[in-house]
Amino acid sequence: MQEPSRTHLVLIPSYNTGERLFSTVAAxxxxxxxxxxxxxxxTDGTGERLQRLAAxxxxxRVWQLPENQGKGAAVLRGLEAAREAGFTHALxxxxxxxxxxxxxxxxxxASQARPDTLVLGRPIFDASAPRIRVWGRKLSxxxxxxxxxxxxxxxxxYGFRIYPVNALIEVMRAQPWMRRFDFDTEAVVRLVxxxxKPINVDAPVKYLSAAEGGVSHFNYVRDNLLLSWMHARLMGEFLLRLPSLFVKRLRGLPPYQP
Structure with a gap:
């Protein structure tokens, strides 16, 4: 049996993923x-079934939220439990x-070698990737x-990544956003x-069809509007930061530092 890590864990948020959840967890x-x-x-019964497997x-380990709160909220719940248990990083x-x-x-x-970093998956797409999603990603x-x-x-x-637990909890607790589809991008920006510091590791991404058991809750209108609002907020904050960033640049300092 594989010895458990005391610092790094895998964290999987799930909402109505059906049978695909079990193969993902097994992998x-x-x-x-x-x-x-x-x-x-x-509401698809996967939580109860997974609890029985965890026994x-x-x-x-499995946590069940009483109602859907969004990916970011689910990740935050896991991070808080991870910190209480002494973990420092979550994939x-x-x-x-x-x-x-x-x-x-x-x-x-990669994370264990450089624990002060954010390890980001850099997606390698295949023919299954919808063209509109790829172009939308480039814009974001x-x-x-x-x-x-x-x-x-x-x-x-790309949500396959390793977060420093304490840093992300502090970022999320400082403001009310990052609880739904805006989580992945805003987490990266605010951590930077x-x-x-981010480091990147190439990783393939597979868009599964319905026949393959693929499940997607992405809504092109709702979630693209959410992303647009998120970038508007982040750009507003960025513009407010520009004077101090310019001063740091003149002094030869890195623009973002602890």
């Missing part, structure tokens, strides 16, 4: 110990099978590069602003 458990899952108000697997991955569980050890090693990444002064963020939307 993650084959690569790492422990794996924690936060069921975000699912026989000491490397698996977040989606429950829908898009993320490469076989790369979990590679990402963990363009705004992120401006907001972070080209700090080295390879991709702001707080002085956490």
């Amino acid at each position: 993650a458990r084959a690569q790492w110990n422990p794996v924690w899952v936060v069921i975000d108000g699912s 026989t697997d000491p490397g698996l 977040a991955m989606d429950s829908d099978g898009q993320h490469p569980a076989d790369l979990i050890p590679t990402f963990m090693q 990444n363009g705004w992120t590069h401006i907001e972070t002064l080209w700090a080295g963020v390879g991709d702001s939307l 602003w707080s002085g956490v």
Whole structure:
């Protein structure tokens, strides 16, 4: 049996993912110990079934939120529990099978070598990727590069990444946003602003069809409006920061530092 890590865990938020959740969890458990899952108000019975599996697997823990609160809120619940248990880092991955569980050890090693960083997955797309999603991602990444002064963020939307637990909790508790689809990008921007340096590791992403058991809760209108509002807020804050960033640049200091 794989020895459990005392510092790094895998954290999987899930909302009505159906059978795909179980294959995702099994793949993650084959690569790492422990794996924690936060069921975000699912109504498909997956939470209860996963709880029964966790009863026989000491490397698996499950939390169930009473109602759907959004990906960011689910991740925050897991992070707070992780901090209470003494963990310092959490690898977040989606429950829908898009993320490469076989790369979990590679990402963990990168984080363990540089624990002060944010380890970001840089997606490698195949033919399954919807063209509109790829172009939308490029647009969002363009705004992120401006907001972070080209700090080295390879991709702001790919949710397969490792967070420093304390840093992200502090960022999220400081403001009311980042609780739903705006979580992934805003987490990266605000962590960079707080002085956490990003490093990038290439990772494939697979968009599964319905026939393959793929589940997507992405709404093109609602979630793109949410992203637009998020970038408007971040750009407003960025513009307010510009004078101090300019002074740091004149003094030869890094623009973002702890």
